[in-house]
Amino acid sequence: MNVDSGLNLMAACYGAGALSALLARWSGRLALSVGHLATLAGAVVGLGVSLSVLLGVPGRTLTQPLPALFPFARLSLSVDGLSAYFLLVISLVAVAAAVYGPAYLRTYSPDAGPARQATQVLALNVFVGCMAFLCCAGDAMTFLLFWEGMTLASYVLVVSDDRDGENARAGLLYMVMAHGGTALLLVAFLVLTERAGAFDFAALRAAAGDLDGTTRTTLFFLALVGFGTKAGVVPLHVWLPRAHPAAPSHVSALMSGVMLKVAIYGLLRFAFDILAPVAGPLPSSWGWTVLVVGTTSAVLGVLYALQQHDIKRLLAFHSVENIGIILIGVGLAMILWRREGVGGVLATVALTAALLHTLNHAAFKGLLFLGAGSVISRTHVRNMEELGGLARRMPWTAGLFLLGAVAISALPPLNGFVSEWLTFQALLGGAGRFHGPAGLVIVFSAAMLALTGGLAAACFAKAFGVTFLGRPRTAHAEHATEAPPSMIVGMAWLGALCVALGVAPGYAMRLLDAPTAGLLHGPGASAVVTARGPMVLSAGLTASGTAATAISMTMVTALLIALTAIAWVLRRGSRRGPPRAAPTWACGMSPTSRFDYTATAFAKPLRFVFATLYRPRREVIRETAGTPYVVRRIHYAGEVVDLAETQIYHRVQRGISSLSQSIRARSTGRIHGYIGFVLAALFVALLLFGVDQ
């Protein structure tokens, strides 16, 4: 497909989708269907565009001017390998969300008025369209415009669903944090545009070449905090576990699976493409900071996820974890890139791992959010403790959720394993190239990544077990039924992606060629990782490839299937007599669903181990009948705190309120006084600075 016309077509699809909100005048359901259909069309066109760039002539950048909206900036789109790759990630998840969306919205809120449906359709199309075109932006102005559009549209979606106070607060927090981050980005970009005298990225690149080291590093850290706020790295993540669960589930999938990745795109574009020095490695403070931040986010994200009982909040915390894993790869690539004697192809491996994990996380996190959404649309309950026993009632959802859970826990043969394996290879390879404390940091990071994988598995054992296994704990769970087919199809699309990327990742490496080669000006991903053919992944650490670790996911899968089959056959052969159904022995009591393992109980050992981190609060009230031996009722309440929230945000909050208290004591409240004060200040300023010159 011609890329120029593809972009036009994509814009037309999303525009038509946004306009279809007008159909809600006649029928809200019609607006929902048409709007999501337009999103689907836009996403499919986006897939076509991105694939044609990724598989087309390498190293080509396509630019397309946009109509001039401002007298001071020329707007343009520019698609290169990196843009196309992120466009691919966005489109893949958007396809699933568009298929899944209408049925979900109809079942979750059947009594929603046409106004709300129109808002959701409009905001969804604007949201997805802005993300898609953000990755194709060719200048800072376009980039920031779409960035802002993405933020505003997602805010509308966050507050659109349940109109209660908590959603409104989550939306407000999101809005404040997002705009704080955008403000820093604005500063970073405007410093460059002011030097360049133009907005397009090529001019910024040229302007960045003349920067001195301090300014360059300052700009990078501004951008890191700005993009990090959107990506939800610790400690800037506080908005994420509140805002993501509040949105409709397919939007949560888009926000967690895709929107965070757009921030990663921004960081890669800004650091590697625009701000990087013309020659030589990146300043070493950049990569190490990103590595440490990534490691912290990964570990803390999964630790906080373990203690969540709201299924969507749990998934949102896992996004913090996975962004951490992606940033570990990015940080490592920054450290190793162009560094004499240590870098080489290892930087490519690290960046490949990060980019592949971006795609993988989009697939499995999207799948998990859609799975959670299909549970929620049927039960209207988000607390896992009130679910249970859904595997029998919603078999398809349960199976697909399990698939996603295995993938996110980085277990073979699914896709999460592949990218974490590559991250490990890059870390272990990198650790060997540095000596002293630097090497230790990398080894520590690898150890933390291993811990993260283990904890994620524990967390999803809890999430899946408590939600889908056992017996239903409430009537909501008991009367649940399977989700409608279109929702299953949406999930199955992402599930298939997880399996395909897990079983045959070598074939996906071709897609990573253009972004890695374009960004690092070195060999492409497939030349390094699949040097021995698409069936074998290797880190390619030495030229001959002899000392390199290698793995064939296809063989691993075959082996796993064979082992399972053997175990099944053996077990079948050893079975004597037919199975007999009998009631469970429970010491003379009849077992109820309250006997099942709860989520709180499951996470308790870890709550003990990491008590310094969680600062758990626990309250047990016993109601006894006369004597202490007859307990009528036990009331248990417990919670853990988010350390970033209590240690950083609450302190800032207290500081601001005490400051405003002291200002309040000095203000008169008389408006004339204030205006007079402004006038006098103007007067004095004019006299001081105006006359002297």
Added chain:
Amino acid sequence: MSAETVRTIIDDLGALLLFTMILILAAGQIYRAIYAVAAQSLLIAIAAAVLATATGNTDLWVIAGITLTVKTIVLPWVLHRVVRRMNVRREVEPVIPVAATLALAVMVVVMSFHLSATLGPVNQAITGNALPVGIALTLLGVLVMATGKTALNQMVGLFASENGIFFTAMAVTQGMPLIIEIGVILDVILAVLVMAIMVLRVRSTVDADIAGLDRLKG
């Protein structure tokens, strides 16, 4: 038109603008202040038209048209309506005596002229004394806001101050980009509309004006 004629016309218009400003400052009744500010806007529209013919900048014609419709007719009408709807005493109640206000105004005007004398490069041939007049109008508008007791006075003050900004921008740069001028006008329209609605609402629910706002302070 020769440059000399334009310069004379702009200077005369500047004098008239300052005169309308004095009228606003000294107005005993709110209606008079509104008429004065409408007249001021009319003068600005004329100034824009004169500059448009002199410089051949077509954007200035658009600006003159917008100023004439919006600031000379629509906004004064809105203010007039608010006064009628509020149905309150129409006398202006100054915070400080009118004589003191006028003395302050004289100081502001003198300082503006003194200030602009030092800003050589900006003082362009065609615009003559427009710069000090613009600065004076802007600051005097704020003075109106500071000395008026009711919200209506402050709306008038904001309006006049904005006229000053407009005159300065127009005279000094001979027409800023159209989008910026339109943006400034939109700002004022919105501000006046929002304030008008607020004033009516506040008046109808709690029967208080901004002088009573200090009671809100905790």
